Amino acid sequence: MDAAGLAEQITELLQLCRLLWIAIEHRDGWAAFAHWIVILLHCRARKEFFVAEPIPFRCNFMTRKVYLAGPEVFLPNAREILDRKAALAREAGLLPLSPGDLEIPHTNSKRERAAAINAVDEKMMIQADAIIANLTPFRGIAADTGTAFELGFMCASGKPVFAYTNVARDHSGRVSDLYGGAVAYDAEGRLRDPNGIAVEDFGLADNLMLHAGIERRGGVLIIGDAARDALYTDLAAFKTCLAVAVEKLR
Amino acid sequence: MDAAGLAEQITELLQLCRLLWIAIEHRDGWAAFAHWIVILLHCRARKEFFVAEPIPFRCNFMTRKVYLAGPEVFLPNAREILDRKAALAREAGLLPLSPGDLEIPHTNSKRERAAAINAVDEKMMIQADAIIANLTPFRGIAADTGTAFELGFMCASGKPVFAYTNVARDHSGRVSDLYGGAVAYDAEGRLRDPNGIAVEDFGLADNLMLHAGIERRGGVLIIGDAARDALYTDLAAFKTCLAVAVEKLR
The missing domain is CATH 3.40.50.450 (Rossmann fold)
Incomplete structure (x- = not known):
């Protein structure tokens, strides 16, 4: 094995360790780990250069x-x-x-x-x-x-x-109920409860x-x-x- | 001026622009800006190499x-x-x-x-x-x-x-008041209101x-x-x- 081959092997091993760590730390990581192994084997089988990019942490196929x-x-x-x-x-x-x-x-x-x-x-x-x-x-x-x-x-x-x-x-309906309907708009158009405290009336x-x-x-x-x-x-x-x-x- | 000197001048100018931006964007940035200028002049006066490190954004002397x-x-x-x-x-x-x-x-x-x-x-x-x-x-x-x-x-x-x-x-005192004191501990020692809903009683x-x-x-x-x-x-x-x-x- 030449130096480049060895470097590639080490990189792969490190990637595997990293993904293993993700799998242990996060319960849904096994899916990512399995997926990654499949890609690895697929690349090997086709003798393609293995792309050692780690999978983005939050993949769509991982359970949210x-x-x-x-x-x-x-x-x-x-x-x-x-x-x-x-x-x-x-x-x-x-x-x-x-x-x-x-x-x-x-x-x-x-x-x-x-x-x-x-x-x-x-x-x-x-x-x-x-x-x-x-x-x-x-x-x-x-x-x-x-x-x-x-x-x-x-x-x-x-x-x-x-x-x-x-x-x-x-919200404003519930505040109104709390005060028996005694909420009213002031001169500036702001809804207020009987204590003068403003009531948000955004329909939220x-x-x-x-x-x-x-x-x-x-x-x-x-x-x-x-x-x-x-x-x-x-x-x-x-x-x-x-x-x-x-x-x-x- | 040699290339290194020119590069240093440009770096300083960029740092000044950055700090000016901080000063405009954040109301308390002027203190940092003034402080930085003082350091600049101090280094120049002593003919020391000017350290072009930006000041950490949240300095102690800046108003929080x-x-x-x-x-x-x-x-x-x-x-x-x-x-x-x-x-x-x-x-x-x-x-x-x-x-x-x-x-x-x-x-x-x-x-x-x-x-x-x-x-x-x-x-x-x-x-x-x-x-x-x-x-x-x-x-x-x-x-x-x-x-x-x-x-x-x-x-x-x-x-x-x-x-x-x-x-x-x-909190638990106020919940108790809400129900006229009708809160009680269940068999497992958990405080509950009259509806059986648990009341946090951590003294918080x-x-x-x-x-x-x-x-x-x-x-x-x-x-x-x-x-x-x-x-x-x-x-x-x-x-x-x-x-x-x-x-x-x-």
């Missing part, structure tokens, strides 16, 4: 990981709902990452436990390629603040963002940073209309959102 | 920009409160960026206006070096969802995060993603205790938070 954010982690049947959502995501060809997925390492205090959960959830968001956030109002008129935080986190990470809500009534599902933040980067917020007793268990809007996400992530 | 997030943008006297917070930040040596700071470009629809505001606020967050988020509960038991989104955005951006709340009662001010997310990356969440009629105008907790932020941003 989607972080399933939402307040359903607090439900009495959280595990069941999270598993149903995860199963639907898998059926749609995505790899679901749910906040309740992983065991939280043992901690010595409640505060440490909170930090550990935060660390696990942020790590999942960093691993994820996209988010589907459940913005259904939670214990009040607005989305769960943890979910809002996670949506902002994924927007800043430059990843595709998708969301849904199971409440059809929009929640605070504009969430809804406009999603739409401005090409995502969607699906507006569902679930029964009152199925606000966190009805998955119709989630399914629609999932279908859109799959289409956009192609 | 802090994004002042919070629901006070909705107050009847929003401008006054935002200006007071901005003045305090300036006195503390920081450059404040407030969501209400900029004129929103004209738009043809409410939806477009929402998108324009989102774009302006996100741009400010990208320019900012840190955030101080007002997590005082807003129209319910939890922080403003827009502020929660922005906190998550800055966490993902890897920037220092600080926050405060003007309500001393913690809001959902753990916010509070633990701040503390886990070295930030602080200052717990204030403002009078009920001054929940959004009392700036005591903000001042404490500002002092901590200045110390940590040094």
Whole structure:
């Protein structure tokens, strides 16, 4: 074997190591690894010069990981709902990452436990390629603040963002309901509640940073209309959102 | 002049252009520009070879920009409160960026206006070096969802995060109040509301993603205790938070 041949062999070996590492580090990496081996053998068979370019990290044929954010982690049947959502995501060809997925390492205090959960959830968001956030109002008129935080986190990470809500009534409508309809436009045309505090009336599902933040980067917020007793268990809007996400992530 | 001398002159000119651009694009860039000129003249005077390394973009002597997030943008006297917070930040040596700071470009629809505001606020967050988020509960038991989104955005951006709340009662206490005290621990020791929905009881001010997310990356969440009629105008907790932020941003 000449020097050039040896160099090529070493390059191939390094590439294999790199792809093996990707396969171990990222659960969906095996597909990329297998694909790469096929290309390698194909090139060998045709005695073509093997192109030692690594496969781009996020290939289309790799399963996209989607972080399933939402307040359903607090439900009495959280595990069941999270598993149903995860199963639907898998059926749609995505790899679901749910906040309740992983065991939280043992901690010595409640505060440490909170930090550990935060660390696990942020790590999942960093691993994820996209988010589907459940913005259904939670214990009040607005989305769960943890979910809002996670949506902002994924927007800043430059990843595709998708969301849904199971409440059809929009933000200004819900604020109006909260005050028994006592909201009114001021002299400058700004909607205000009885305390004079402005009410966003853009026809959006929640605070504009969430809804406009999603739409401005090409995502969607699906507006569902679930029964009152199925606000966190009805998955119709989630399914629609999932279908859109799959289409956009192609 | 020989070729090497000419090359050096051109390099210097390009560096000057680059720093001039920084000075124009970023309001605090003039300090960096002036500093650089001083180094240039100093090297010339000592006939030392001028080191054409650009100054690192975020120098300690440059004024740090802090994004002042919070629901006070909705107050009847929003401008006054935002200006007071901005003045305090300036006195503390920081450059404040407030969501209400900029004129929103004209738009043809409410939806477009929402998108324009989102774009302006996100741009400010990208320019900012840190955030101080007002997590005082807003129209319910939890922080403003827009502020929660922005906190998550800055966490993902890897920037220092600080926050405060003007309500001393913690998250689980507020949920308990919402249900007239009807929250109880289940057999597994998990606090639940009357609907069986779990209540985070980590002694935190809001959902753990916010509070633990701040503390886990070295930030602080200052717990204030403002009078009920001054929940959004009392700036005591903000001042404490500002002092901590200045110390940590040094």
